[in-house]
Amino acid sequence: DVKVTQSSRYLVKRTGEKVFLECVQDMDHENMFWYRQDPGLGLRLIYFSYDVKMKEKGDIPEGYSVSREKKERFSLILESASTNQTSMYLCASRMDTSGANVLTFGAGSRLTVL
């Protein structure tokens, strides 16, 4: 089974801190995604990557950046955390750019910014 591992389940940071959320998948998937999930809003796509060193903005990229230096790892970076970035962050991966390929999600990282 594909495994998507998010490094931290719970984080508490202060306003202005730089935050790294790490995601690793173990099945050589080409595509990786970062979503945030907030009550009543469903999942919203922040960034995605079709391949190493490639990135595309999703629906809400402001305040975030990403890094994909290796195929298995996709990092989400909050350069200067703000309280409105308190949320659940979900990483997902998929084999390639085909609609028939399913998304596999990690367990999520709950970030609280004080």
Add this chain to the structure above:
Amino acid sequence: DAKTTQPNSMESNEEEPVHLPCNHSTISGTDYIHWYRQLPSQGPEYVIHGLTSNVNNRMASLAIAEDRKSSTLILHRATLRDAAVYYCILIDNYGQNFVFGPGTRLSVLP
């Protein structure tokens, strides 16, 4: 972008079948219909997907309308562990348009 609409919530009794509807009236010919569910405190997990024909797997069945403008996820015998938020999303053949709406919160009563 093609979007889906689902009821906010549904309720079922344990061991009864559950039919979760999804409308996608603007679906295009190359869009796949995917269903995911999210159990409490977990990330979403894949349930089933299809293009035109009905699909069955060990978790559920997917019934797709002939015009493809709607679909129904069928849980044949609901268990308490099926209580979750169920998401219906469309993914085109280029792998894009993966928009998750609020989904349907399914409650299963013992």
